[in-house]
Amino acid sequence: MAIDGDGAADDERVPAPESVIVEVSPGTALVYGEAPEGFELMPFRLVTTGDQAAIASALATASAAFNLGGQAANALRQVQPGLYRMAAESVAKMHSTGATLMQSGGQSLGTIVQHGQVVGQARFIPAGGLQAAGVLAAVGPAMAMIAIQVQLNELQGLISQNLELTEGVLKTVRHEQWAELTGLQKAVGRAIEEAGEVGEVTPLIWQNVHGSEKDLQKHRDLFRRNVKNHAATLALHKGHTERLQYIEKNGEAMLLDLHSLLLAHRSWFEYQALRAGRARLEAGSNPSEARLLEKITSDASSEYHAVVEDMAGLLETLTRELSILAELPGKQTIPFTKASRSARDVAAMATQLLAAVERIGGSARKIPAPLERPATTYAKSDERMAKDLRILRWHVRADEEVLALAMTRTPPTGAIESVGDGIGRGLGALGSAFEAAFRRQDILEAATEGLDRDDLLVSVTSQRVLIADVDEFRSHGVIRKAIPTSDIRYVRFRDDNPEGVAEVDLITRTDDYHWRFGNGSATDAAVKRLGALLADQMAIPDSEREALLVALPFRTEAPKEITR
Template identity: 35%
Template structure:
């Protein structure tokens, strides 16, 4: 826990006293702090780069809208005022989503702790998704745009002042014709942010260099966004085609992802600085509030979409690189200067993904190793199979069961049968272990009937009837008795638990007295 985090607790931290610190989370990860005095041990982000008059108007509206502008009248000591912003760590946000805190007067109760996890203050907070926060921002009207502006300025000043180094050389080599412009925009907007922070305002002198680069900012942003979306489209295919595309274009993918980050954040910094510049025009304050109410959310929506796209691309790229690293034939990938070890590509993709997570203020989660509770094997599941399936199973679903089975053909093929909470898959063992591919997968909702049948002196048979086909799988002799038989039968029961016949597929016939065949079977 850092000194700006809030940890929900099962009981109020100070049950005998009303909290004198209140947090209103106005967007995920950023909250407005109300307190009679800002805690010394809290990492506070003060309101800055707004004119004094604008800042006073905003804080007054915030205090009134939150209904805690003066808690002295409600029995608390001292007058509670807006102190500034605090940033909540991604881990804290995740805890706030899953915990069940105590509530009082419509507020969630929690504890503010120091960096060494010692209790500091009781606190009440309203989450960004809560009705209380929505009502507050609705009451603010156009002033909410100024609050969003301050959040963005804080985000830029805290997290965008470091360059991504790992893939910079790749970007420079592949986009030499764009590099000078891209780097110039990055450095110009970074310098403007630093200058605005030094003087505490986006003055005419600070904003002038930005105003002359509008065309370049948009051109570079649109160019690299087109590269990004081209990659996303090319990767929207089956597993073998995705891997082939990455094998051929890994260097270009990394370079373009890096380029998108530089172009996008240069554009976004420019939008925020422009908004800060507009907010200083007190002579046209009413009109400017309306302009900012339109401009700031629009820029935020565009920016969020681009960052979501690049995060999705990098997540898919990292996953495919990690999958290839587990395959026996994948050892290196082509780059401009030389071939690189596949694990170097994994490290580069991971570094970019980490930076994007930081920029989005979200916790970056890593897919956990697979540990299926039900395994149907003569011996242990081969370790390489679980390592490969960790990256091959779609949508980060946990693997509930995996079995060594045979496809019921004239010449039987060894296969793996896997079950997740939403689907089951069947794949030839060679396809999984050599190519990292899953041949076929089916939604559990497609299962109509499951039949498990023992056989004398041979392994059992498992029939799975889906909406479109009949699948017959067999087990080797080891599954015909003892623990092997128990495990195989439980696998059949697991699949049978998903059996269903949707109403749209049920039929009636007057020869059966108007009852559906399903209904008659149940009454016999």
């Protein structure tokens, strides 16, 4: 079943029954009627039938503002709504206008299609429409409970997340902490289940967990402080090597602190949901309880997002660094539980936790997708380039596209330097052969390339120019220099070398770079495109030009224009 954009423009063409989709928060909606494909049903639990009826009544009363028509307004009062998580593509489609969903009365309109047949029509009311129509003001406490229920569902979804990798280690390494934390978690979780069964937080349910907040807060604050300290320490280490050294020493503690915070945060939030449910019982008749409910839900929501950001930021760094380590040659290990585990296994633990945090945070971070070989590539070995791309993947930002990749070298500047360069390359090739011991392919590469061995890897992206020493990149995953494309001032492409060797000069705001490519590169299309991609970013800001022109002597005539 899916939403189609070819909806009718008036109520006469609406097939019965009509569905109404009411956005209550980003990514979640109340659906009255048939739910489109891509919508995931979530339980109400703490949202009482009385609150559901109040929301439906307020929507029906405001139906004229939404141009719903009598049929849809009646459905709101008669149909039991469902609370749904909306798939990202469904949200995008329903928020779009004109091309995908027709507009009727200012509301998005589309047909619901199942197995190729039209089964109904959907009206989409965005969250902003509820505010404008006064619905939120009419049923504020009920909508507050839905808001906290949505976040509660996200956290409780972690029960089904596959977190056994770190959970098994926690039970062994932090037995006492784990026992206390899981004891609190089970007590609060049981109260949530009981409240869901009976439809409200009864006095007896509340009595069983009342007073647990102090211990829940203690665990949550402890692990959150640990996570923040890890993040602050890593932020002080600017280079990949320094960060990796910290992770190798503290990787176990980082993962266990993150997992413990995830569980402590979930239990603390469940307790806040119970508090909100208890306050809701009196909020309709007691203004003080209504204000307390609003504060509980507002504070809990703010804390929810803050903790997710804390975890996601550290996990993003941890996952990236461990994933780079896992791609490096040799058997890379991380000290773990008084022994060692492969970097790939530890990276899997970090990735697992990151996936869980992404779910509760609305995909706060994204694991970068594997890189495809860019159309502009200059390299001798496709297989070696594929390995380089697996490492480069973790240095590229989520919104960044790799446009070109090239192997090159820094040219010598004179006769003496040229002799020294040849000797240096020979020693470099020999050193690489020794470093590649027990790795047959790399030994052959180092031996056969000899003096013609490139020593730089240059990647041009949509935002930066990344420069790496080849040996350092392949042995340690290090990027030496990242130059914003906005810093590019001038590019010179030279192809007049008698040996057919192309050279590129890159002049940036602060530094100059000179690269020489292999024999025959002067006519190579990929090298020319690389130069063109860099040249396309050339720009001299007016402030820099004016600062230079200030040194010109005073003239009565206007200065000549700078030719380009």
